[in-house]
Amino acid sequence: MSAPLITDIAQAEQGTSLWRDAWLRLRRNRLAVLGLAVLCFFVLVALLTPWIAPYGYAQQNLELGATPPSAAHWLGTDIFGRDLLTQIMYGGRVSLAVGFIATAVALVIGVTWGAIAGYAGGKLDAAMMRLVDILYALPFMIFIVLLMVVFGRNMLLLFLAIGAVEWLTMARIMRSQVQSLRQQEFVEAAISLGLSPATIIRRHLVPNALGPIIVYTTLTIPSVMLLEAFLSFLGLGVQPPQTSWGLLISYGAESLEEYPWLLLYPGLALTLTLFSLNFLGDGLRDALDVRGAKD
Amino acid sequence: MLSVENLSVSFVTRMGTNQAVDDISFTVQSGKITAIIGESGSGKSVACYSLLGLIPQPPGRIDGGRALFNGQDLLQLDTDELRKIRGRDIAMVFQDPMTCLNPYMTIGDQLMEPLRYHKKVSRAEARARALELLDEVGIRDPASTIDNYPHQFSGGMRQRVMIAMALINEPQLLIADEPTTALDVTIQAQILALLAALQKKRDIGVLLISHDLAVVADIADQIVVMQQGRIVETGDRDAIFRNAQHPYTQKLLQAIPRGGKPVALPVSEPLVTVRNLCTWFQSDKAPVKAVDDVSFDILRGEVLGLVGESGSGKSTIGRSLLRLVPVTSGTVHFDGIDVTALQARELKRLRRRMQFIFQDPFASLNPRMTVYDTLAEPLLLHDIETRSTVGAHVLRLMDDVGLARAAVRKYPHEFSGGQRQRIAIGRALATRPDFVVADEPVSALDVTIQAQILELMRELGREYGLTMLFISHDLAVVRQLADRIVVLHRGKVVEQANTEDLFARPQQAYTQQLLQSIPGRAVRTL
Numbered sequence: 001m002s003a004p005l006i007t008d009i010a011q012a013e014q015g016t017s018l019w020r021d022a023w024l025r026l027r028r029n030r031l032a033v034l035g036l037a038v039l040c041f042f043v044l045v046a047l048l049t050p051w052i053a054p055y056g057y058a059q060q061n062l063e064l065g066a067t068p069p070s071a072a073h074w075l076g077t078d079i080f081g082r083d084l085l086t087q088i089m090y091g092g093r094v095s096l097a098v099g100f101i102a103t104a105v106a107l108v109i110g111v112t113w114g115a116i117a118g119y120a121g122g123k124l125d126a127a128m129m130r131l132v133d134i135l136y137a138l139p140f141m142i143f144i145v146l147l148m149v150v151f152g153r154n155m156l157l158l159f160l161a162i163g164a165v166e167w168l169t170m171a172r173i174m175r176s177q178v179q180s181l182r183q184q185e186f187v188e189a190a191i192s193l194g195l196s197p198a199t200i201i202r203r204h205l206v207p208n209a210l211g212p213i214i215v216y217t218t219l220t221i222p223s224v225m226l227l228e229a230f231l232s233f234l235g236l237g238v239q240p241p242q243t244s245w246g247l248l249i250s251y252g253a254e255s256l257e258e259y260p261w262l263l264l265y266p267g268l269a270l271t272l273t274l275f276s277l278n279f280l281g282d283g284l285r286d287a288l289d290v291r292g293a294k295d
Numbered sequence: 296m297l298s299v300e301n302l303s304v305s306f307v308t309r310m311g312t313n314q315a316v317d318d319i320s321f322t323v324q325s326g327k328i329t330a331i332i333g334e335s336g337s338g339k340s341v342a343c344y345s346l347l348g349l350i351p352q353p354p355g356r357i358d359g360g361r362a363l364f365n366g367q368d369l370l371q372l373d374t375d376e377l378r379k380i381r382g383r384d385i386a387m388v389f390q391d392p393m394t395c396l397n398p399y400m401t402i403g404d405q406l407m408e409p410l411r412y413h414k415k416v417s418r419a420e421a422r423a424r425a426l427e428l429l430d431e432v433g434i435r436d437p438a439s440t441i442d443n444y445p446h447q448f449s450g451g452m453r454q455r456v457m458i459a460m461a462l463i464n465e466p467q468l469l470i471a472d473e474p475t476t477a478l479d480v481t482i483q484a485q486i487l488a489l490l491a492a493l494q495k496k497r498d499i500g501v502l503l504i505s506h507d508l509a510v511v512a513d514i515a516d517q518i519v520v521m522q523q524g525r526i527v528e529t530g531d532r533d534a535i536f537r538n539a540q541h542p543y544t545q546k547l548l549q550a551i552p553r554g555g556k557p558v559a560l561p562v563s564e565p566l567v568t569v570r571n572l573c574t575w576f577q578s579d580k581a582p583v584k585a586v587d588d589v590s591f592d593i594l595r596g597e598v599l600g601l602v603g604e605s606g607s608g609k610s611t612i613g614r615s616l617l618r619l620v621p622v623t624s625g626t627v628h629f630d631g632i633d634v635t636a637l638q639a640r641e642l643k644r645l646r647r648r649m650q651f652i653f654q655d656p657f658a659s660l661n662p663r664m665t666v667y668d669t670l671a672e673p674l675l676l677h678d679i680e681t682r683s684t685v686g687a688h689v690l691r692l693m694d695d696v697g698l699a700r701a702a703v704r705k706y707p708h709e710f711s712g713g714q715r716q717r718i719a720i721g722r723a724l725a726t727r728p729d730f731v732v733a734d735e736p737v738s739a740l741d742v743t744i745q746a747q748i749l750e751l752m753r754e755l756g757r758e759y760g761l762t763m764l765f766i767s768h769d770l771a772v773v774r775q776l777a778d779r780i781v782v783l784h785r786g787k788v789v790e791q792a793n794t795e796d797l798f799a800r801p802q803q804a805y806t807q808q809l810l811q812s813i814p815g816r817a818v819r820t821l
Binding site for chain 1: 619662664677726
């Protein structure tokens with residue numbers, strides 16, 4: 001048994017928490033730790049990019065044109081003679097920010113909305129879920145174009161807009177989880193103790209619904225990154241000379257035959273991120289499942 | 296007829312090898328009922344399933360032994376040969392009649408299937424045979440019900456259909472795995488009587504698997520007691536009951552509930568007063584009257600038993616008293632306060648004084664909360680302790696309910712059923728309530744554990760000065776704990792009386808029927 005034994009009161013008073021136990025278990029999962037390390041590295045690089053990038057992101061050398069990797073330009077240059085490593089570093093700032101912030105928005109809204117609807121049931125549930133259905137039915141492009149037109153093009157708004165679309169599925173997943181969980185006796189036990197609905201949702205329902213939510217979250221982050229690339233491609237997202245991984249990949253794909261490195265390296269950055277996310281997500285899910293292999 | 300010799304079965308998992316059945320030998324004689332008794336995990340089902348090749352391999356593995364059935368070693372047969380024997384010479388009846396019938400096939404078709412598969416008879420002949428058997432197992436008017444679907448039958452009727460299905464090929468051996476565990480007591484008594492009658496009439500061998508010694512006591516000829524994969528004792532029923540040798544068998548016998556509560560309490564004033572309580576559930580047509588105009592009192596300091604079969608509304612009453620389900624009409628007064636009229640805030644304050652113990656300790660504990668958090672929650676919520684002082688209180692609770700302090704950081708899945716129920720009891724008693732509703736608190740537990748939990752509840756009840764509403768389908772269990780008993784039937788009170796009066800002089804026909812259905816009469820008369 002890995003759980004520390006408690007023999008005296010002083011130790012017991014520290015209490016326990018699901019998250020601390022989960023962290024202890026996560027640390028034993030090598031792949032998940034590796035994933036976490038890679039993600040942390042990418043985030044760190046993204047944060048420090050303005051100070052550590054070898055060149056400016058708009059700095060061109062038109063005479064140079066597209067060159068393969070060299071000592072001066074480690075990952076080569078693009079057709080305008082811009083340093084690819086710099087581009088990937090600056091692009092990572094946008095892609096990671098979109099991925100994490102938009103997903104966080106989706107997570108917070110979706111989980112809260114779904115949990116309330118699922119727990120309340122009845123008319124409130126019906127009303128809340130009909131709203132979700134209506135938003136589902138709205139063509140998402142029009143929704144984002146409208147937002148952009150009304151509020152002007154704005155990075156933060158882009159995050160919010162994507163998050164506002166992605167939370168719908170999250171809400172549905174959460175609601176179905178909560179609906180089945182609230183039938184269980186431990187929820188009734190919590191009611192009979194006198195806990196308020198908010199506490200019941202926070203302490204008893206959400207922790208038990210985390211498995212599917214985490215898996216879906218790790219799927220949402222990449223899909224949000226790709227969505228951003230798509231929007232940028234249409235001219236609704238970031239615009240040159242600003243860039244993102246999605247944009248770099250789509251430009252790289254156009255010149256795949258002549259300059260393969262333009263696709264290879266941004267693609268590698270995205271793939272590494274996605275792999276890390278998946279490993280971390282799987283690890284987290286297992287770590288949070290207290291019934292998992294504890295011995 | 297069936298002779299099992301030195302059978303060993305193990306399960307190989309990543310965690311290591313688990314010896315489920317360890318070198319057991321027993322025989323089943325034709326014309327006798329042999330019962331295998333054991334608690335969950337004792338290997339009784341695995342032993343019987345492995346005879347028919349019904350355990351998945353891997354992870355299951357038969358390590359050795361023989362199972363001679365009419366001179367043929369069942370363990371050596373290949374799957375085709377086994378399939379011929381299964382259903383024709385050896386038939387099975389399973390525990391849960393709700394899930395063992397295909398919901399999309401009429402019972403007639405399901406009955407005819409094994410017959411036509413094994414004997415190649417015509418459809419008309421098979422149907423005639425099916426009708427005969429349905430009649431024999433006591434299905435009323437088989438000609439008109441044979442084309443019905445399983446959902447149109449009650450649990451007891453479905454179990455009869457399952458028995459008919461098992462018998463349709465005239466097997467020589469019938470294996471019945473906990474055939475009555477999922478059924479109400481009165482139905483259980485009927486099914487057991489039916490099994491015994493059919494066995495006698497056909498003079499076949501029956502292998503009855505059960506966790507409940509009382510259930511098999513009335514009909515078994517031979518008893519095999521299993522514990523942790525081994526057979527600890529074998530013998531005639533009378534020999535086992537009169538003169539059990541092995542301590543485990545003696546423990547099982549002692550766990551059979553009998554006798555009443557030792558001391559009766561002096562009469563006191565009512566703590567809970569229920570008047571004209573109705574709890575109806577909305578449905579598409581007429582509302583379901585789960586509780587229909589029920590009135591009774593619970594006196595301060597007493598244990599009131601609430602008895603009834605499934606669907607009698609006993610759980611709904613318990614939940615109504617604590618406002619866990621909305622009450623349709625009527626009043627519930629707790630210590631002079633009308634519970635049905637309370638606002639959320641006042642209700643929360645009252646919840647400290649009235650608590651609920653649930654039936655299934657596997658469902659009533661949050662799987663993601665440690666014991667510590669589970670027990671600390673009510674203490675913190677009602678400001679009985681602060682974060683810095685709650686630890687000591689939690690450990691005291693652990694002592695009270697008989698759990699090791701060292702286990703405080705474990706999660707519910709790391710405990711056995713009985714230990715989990717101790718946690719649930721600890722949670723309910725944490726706030727030192729005046730009144731506790733216990734809804735079938737021991738029915739999901741093994742018999743020996745059941746006896747321990749009942750003992751714990753009796754002790755804590757005295758120590759905490761509890762008033763208790765004890766809900767159960769099992770009269771024998773209620774008798775051990777309750778001072779008075781209220782009998783429910785279809786949402787209405789049939790009879791209420793002091794426990795001993797009720798057992799000695801039941802007034803209503805329904806109560807008499809319930810009393811007669813208590814299994815284990817043979818044990819008590821010995």
